Amino acid sequence: MSDLKWRMYIFAYHIVESYFDKSTSNTGLLFLGTNMAQRVATADGGNKKTSRVRVAVRLRPYMGKLDEKNEGLCVRGLDSQNLEIINWRNATETVKYHFDVFHGEQTTQQEVFLSSVKPVLPHILNGQNASVFAYGPTGAGKTHTMLGSSEQPGVIPRAVREVFKLVKAKDEGEGWEYSIGMSYLEIYNEKVLDLLSPGSQDLPIREDKDKNILIPGLTHTTISSFSDFDKHFIPASLNRTTASTKLNQRSSRSHAILLIKVVRTQRALSHRQQTGKLYLVDLAGSEDNRRTGNQGIRLKESGAINLSLFTLSKVVDSLNSATAVRVPYRDSKLTRLLQDSLGGSAHSVMITNIAPEYKYYFDTFTALNFAAKSKLIVNKPFTRETVAVPVLPVKRARDDHEAGGSDSEPHKKKQKEKGREMNDSSHPAHLNSLSEPSVMDRLIALEKLMMSCQDKDRSSMLKDVAQSRKEIQELKEKQREFENKALLLSRLAGEKLSTKQEPDFKNNTAPLQRKQSIASKPNKQRAVVQPLQVSQLQPLQQLAVVKKQSVCVKKKKLSGHVELPDGKENIMESSWESQLDTSVLEQSRKKILQLLNSGSLKELKSLQQIGDKKAKLILGWREIHGDFTQLEDLGKVEGMTEKRFSSFMKANILSAMGK
Numbered sequence: 186m187s188d189l190k191w192r193m194y195i196f197a198y199h200i201v202e203s204y205f206d207k208s209t210s211n212t213g214l215l216f217l218g219t220n221m222a223q224r225v226a227t228a229d230g231g232n233k234k235t236s237r238v239r240v241a242v243r244l245r246p247y248m249g250k251l252d253e254k255n256e257g258l259c260v261r262g263l264d265s266q267n268l269e270i271i272n273w274r275n276a277t278e279t280v281k282y283h284f285d286v287f288h289g290e291q292t293t294q295q296e297v298f299l300s301s302v303k304p305v306l307p308h309i310l311n312g313q314n315a316s317v318f319a320y321g322p323t324g325a326g327k328t329h330t331m332l333g334s335s336e337q338p339g340v341i342p343r344a345v346r347e348v349f350k351l352v353k354a355k356d357e358g359e360g361w362e363y364s365i366g367m368s369y370l371e372i373y374n375e376k377v378l379d380l381l382s383p384g385s386q387d388l389p390i391r392e393d394k395d396k397n398i399l400i401p402g403l404t405h406t407t408i409s410s411f412s413d414f415d416k417h418f419i420p421a422s423l424n425r426t427t428a429s430t431k432l433n434q435r436s437s438r439s440h441a442i443l444l445i446k447v448v449r450t451q452r453a454l455s456h457r458q459q460t461g462k463l464y465l466v467d468l469a470g471s472e473d474n475r476r477t478g479n480q481g482i483r484l485k486e487s488g489a490i491n492l493s494l495f496t497l498s499k500v501v502d503s504l505n506s507a508t509a510v511r512v513p514y515r516d517s518k519l520t521r522l523l524q525d526s527l528g529g530s531a532h533s534v535m536i537t538n539i540a541p542e543y544k545y546y547f548d549t550f551t552a553l554n555f556a557a558k559s560k561l562i563v564n565k566p567f568t569r570e571t572v573a574v575p576v577l578p579v580k581r582a583r584d585d586h587e588a589g590g591s592d593s594e595p596h597k598k599k600q601k602e603k604g605r606e607m608n609d610s611s612h613p614a615h616l617n618s619l620s621e622p623s624v625m626d627r628l629i630a631l632e633k634l635m636m637s638c639q640d641k642d643r644s645s646m647l648k649d650v651a652q653s654r655k656e657i658q659e660l661k662e663k664q665r666e667f668e669n670k671a672l673l674l675s676r677l678a679g680e681k682l683s684t685k686q687e688p689d690f691k692n693n694t695a696p697l698q699r700k701q702s703i704a705s706k707p708n709k710q711r712a713v714v715q716p717l718q719v720s721q722l723q724p725l726q727q728l729a730v731v732k733k734q735s736v737c738v739k740k741k742k743l744s745g746h747v748e749l750p751d752g753k754e755n756i757m758e759s760s761w762e763s764q765l766d767t768s769v770l771e772q773s774r775k776k777i778l779q780l781l782n783s784g785s786l787k788e789l790k791s792l793q794q795i796g797d798k799k800a801k802l803i804l805g806w807r808e809i810h811g812d813f814t815q816l817e818d819l820g821k822v823e824g825m826t827e828k829r830f831s832s833f834m835k836a837n838i839l840s841a842m843g844k
């Protein structure tokens with residue numbers, strides 16, 4: 186019985202030529218194809234550029250026969266990138282996930298191929314590597330996606346055919362000759378086995394000096410056409426290790442890896458050669474042994490499968506995370522073998538297969554959390570029936586953690602109580618699978634694991650921020666040191682040259698002001714005193730015309746050291762207001778107050794040191810408290826410290842005078 190299903194798969198994918206030609210020429214379905222592989226540079230240990238693994242999720246159609254409790258769907262698609270799954274903590278909520286691509290249950294094999302796989306294939310002909318792999322729980326549709334059937338051929342036959350098509354379309358004039366070859370292997374119980382040469386021993390995985398991954402002893406067969414490929418592939422597929430589990434009668438117990446190699450050789454001297462590799466991988470299903478009923482050898486297989494899938498998830502996570510330092514390729518044979526075709530300069534696509542039935546909830550939730558770029562809890566019911574479902578009385582895992590970990594007695598007691606509540610008959614039937622205590626325990630454990638990972642990410646980010654702050658601080662100190670030295674030097678120089686009262690030190694912060702003051706010393710002196718005297722006689726607007734230069738000089742003094750009328754220098758700057766004419770000061774203050782009370786967002790932003798956020802805060806304050814009675818009220822606005830207020834005043838009064 187089980188063999189029959191597998192043989193059906195193998196022979197079913199065998200494609201009727203005319204069908205295939207017809208289906209691939211249908212470009213009307215290319216709408217998803219615009220989502221081409223994004224390449225985001227991240228650090229990969231050294232300075233090598235790595236590209237993101239593009240993640241697509243495919244939801245298999247609902248199968249009534251797999252839903253013994255008649256619970257319905259627990260997950261559904263929203264659009265071409267988003268889906269939602271019921272929140273196990275609160276059935277009136279859903280958790281929304283975002284992916285590069287989402288393929289709903291109606292998506293055809295051709296659409297999956299066109300959007301997720303076809304775009305990466307041309308790279309193989311240019312000597313680059315790529316990998317496409319189907320990931321997900323057992324029974325969720327990985328083999329269907331990768332292999333398919335005669336009516337619905339999957340990724341493997343379509344991709345191989347496309348590679349031949351691309352090579353055929355190559356213009357002879359380009360001067361390259363192409364040859365296509367294949368290898369086919371499985372990783373079973375952490376052993377690399379050659380499917381084209383059954384009975385072979387565990388093969389070693391090596392790396393050459395150019396970091397290419399090699400498997401010495403692996404059969405590599407040149408293929409000249411698609412039917413040639415078929416001739417080798419079909420019998421080899423039957424060598425794959427599969428077995429019957431409770432969840433899938435013909436469950437893949439190994440990772441099947443098909444390698445298509447395209448070698449192109451330059452016709453002219455120096456006969457340069459480039460090799461592009463395409464890995465098409467049908468992974469074994471991630472499994473929960475409590476549900477598969479695995480024992481003995483099945484349990485051992487399952488341990489190996491889960492371990493390598495866990496490593497794969499860590500690798501994908503590291504490649505897609507900007508903060509990861511090390512990509513753990515070497516932690517499993519699967520990832521070691523894919524190392525030169527996953528991340529790095531390779532083009533990688535992961536198709537995560539999920540099933541919609543409640544009995545797959547835990548597996549689906551786990552797979553989504555592994556694959557998701559982001560998720561969001563949405564406060565709305567998933568189905569009409571779930572609206573009435575009471576909130577699951579589960580304490581937040583983080584609270585549990587903070588309260589002493591899962592092993593503490595109170596926690597265990599709570600778990601028991603939880604279990605009792607879950608079994609309460611008041612819960613609707615469709616939550617049965619979810620509310621099983623064992624599922625609950627695993628969900629809580631999963632959440633804890635995820636939180637601890639997030640915490641780790643956060644703490645490494647915080648470390649980075651702290652480091653940057655430290656560096657900025659050090660730079661600031663250096664700059665201060667440099668300025669003090671320069672100041673000292675300039676003073677010394679000033680003492681030496683009695684005729685030259687102005688230091689000849691120049692720095693980048695105010696070179697123009699410095700030049701001005703040296704050139705016209707008398708004006709400079711007037712700049713401190715005269716404007717204030719002039720301004721007593723003139724309204725503020727007129728003053729503005731006169732004062733361009735003097736304000737400029739004054740600004741310099743206020744930010745550095747102030748020269749008093751008697752020629753002495755005063756390093757303190759707190760007395761800047763006292764040097765201004767009181768009526769001018771008053772006018773400026775009035776003007777600013779008026780603007781604060783009646784200015785629009787744009788007008789507020791025209792004030793010095795008021796950005797978009799501050800302007801909005803001012804508007805908000807005005808709305809709640811009415812007009813500012815005095816400028817000092819500004820200190821009551823959020824974020825306006827005493828220091829900021831005085832700096833705001835100085836900048837705006839000087840600016841008002843300078844206009």
Ligand SMILES: Nc1ncnc2c1ncn2[C@@H]1O[C@H](COP(=O)(O)OP(=O)(O)OP(=O)(O)O)[C@@H](O)[C@H]1O
Nearest residue numbers: 245246323324325326327328329433436437469470
């Ligand atoms: N998109 C789909 N459309 C129609 N049928 C599907 C789809 N996906 C999966 N199926 C069906 O669901 C069943 C399980 O799928 P499949 O064998 O591909 O799962 P799997 O993930 O490869 O499982 P395992 O990891 O145990 O090998 C099969 O009968 C398959 O035909």
